[in-house]
Structure formats: structure tokens, C-alpha cells
Amino acid sequence: MRKPCCEKKGTMNKGAWTKQEDQKLIDYIHKHGEGCWRSLPQAAGLLRCGKSCRLRWVNYLRPDLKRGNFGEDEEDLIIKLHALLGNRWSLIAGRLPGRTDNEVKNYWNTHLRRKLMQMGIDPNNHRPRPAVSVPNKSVGSDHSSTCKPENSQEEEDIGSVLQCSSKPESNTGFLPDLNLELTIGPPLIEERLQLSHIDSTQLSFSNFSTVIS
DNA sequence: AACCGATACAACCGCGACGCC
């Protein structure tokens, strides 16, 4: 049996954060910095579990968050990275300055999945879908087959994922060799600029958009 | 104006990874 993440579950606040709670969290982190989430709530005078505090900060309160609509270049990037990495949202988000994994994940599930499906592309493996298929009503429910998992070798590194994406039989030539030179690390503006230099004629979401429109 | 389904997004939950003792 696993312990609940918070001992005093009954006394903990849940649900939407109030402005006062936000302010307490912001003030505390400004003073003491991030980290030690477990003890933070008590120290900051919050009736929340550390996990909840971390999530609130990371996904909503952090000052470097971009927020607002995703640009076309960001959409392109997410699609490309998802084709390579599957549902590794934190890795994908790491390539999008100012975006969080939760935000990217939500955006994918609500916008991009649907767009790809409308284009006749299977969002799970980024391959063209069989001509006629009953529209999958359950958006978000079919996460069974991303590029990564199925036949995995769980601990694929990014290099092998890259290989996976460039294997002709794994993509029926739909995705070109992207050679994104992915590495794990903090997002760098320069890197992102490099990524944006990928020949957009090879795999451009906006191109697809114009095709179907 | 009221209802209802669809959509978007914030927040929660469970689990694995990792570090420390």
C-alpha cells in the first residue's frame, strides 16, 4: 500500500487556487527559491500538499511562462518532436521556451491531435491513416501507440527514437530525416533557433494546413 | 432565456526514478 502524498488529507485545500494562495506561494518562492516542495506548504502558510504547490508554480505562476496561444512555429515543433519522442511531454516542453509540459500536453490533446486526424494523419504514429475510418470520438483515450512504446525496449534513448522515426518502414516515408540533434538539457534559445531552421518545406504543419484547406 | 453538449485547461492521481541514509 502506498501512503497518500499528504498526511493531513482532510485539512488540505483542493481544487482551484485562490489569489491569496497564489500570492503566498509566489512570495515564498521569491524569498527562498524553488525546491523542497514537501516542506514548502507549511513554511509558506499554505494548506496544500507540496505536489500541488509545485504544479501550480511550474504550470502557472512561474514568471518566465509565455502563456497565450501557440504560434504556428510552435505547433510545427510540437508535432515534429512528438513524432520523435512520443508522449514525453516534459522533453517536448523543454524545447519550447516558456511552455510547460502540462500546457503542451493539453494543447496536443485538444488541438493538434484533432488537426492531425482531420488531415488524415494518425496522431499516435504520425503516419497517414487508412482512407476511411470512423472518427475516433474518444479524443485522448487512445494513447496506446506512440512511436516509442509498442515494441519497446523501454529504455530507448533519444538517438534510437530518432532512428525509429527515420526508418522507412516505421514511417512509410512520411517523416523525413529530421536530425533534430536532440539532447537532454535546459532549453536554449539558440537551439530552438536552430530547430526552426529545419527546412520547413520538409515537414511543415502550415503546409499541411494549406493542403487541406 | 434556458438548456445541453462540446471544448479548453487547470488540477489531481498514481507510479517510476532518483538520491540519501
Next chain:
DNA sequence: TGGCGTCGCGGTTGTATCGGT
């Protein structure tokens, strides 16, 4: 080296808002 605690991730749920009837 095994146990324990904490952190971070991905999947899922809850709810507010929007648009159509």
C-alpha cells in the same frame, strides 16, 4: 545494497466557458 522519502512525469478527471438549438 536495500529501504525510504521526495520529486517529476504522464494520464486522467473536474469544471468553467462557449456555442448551438
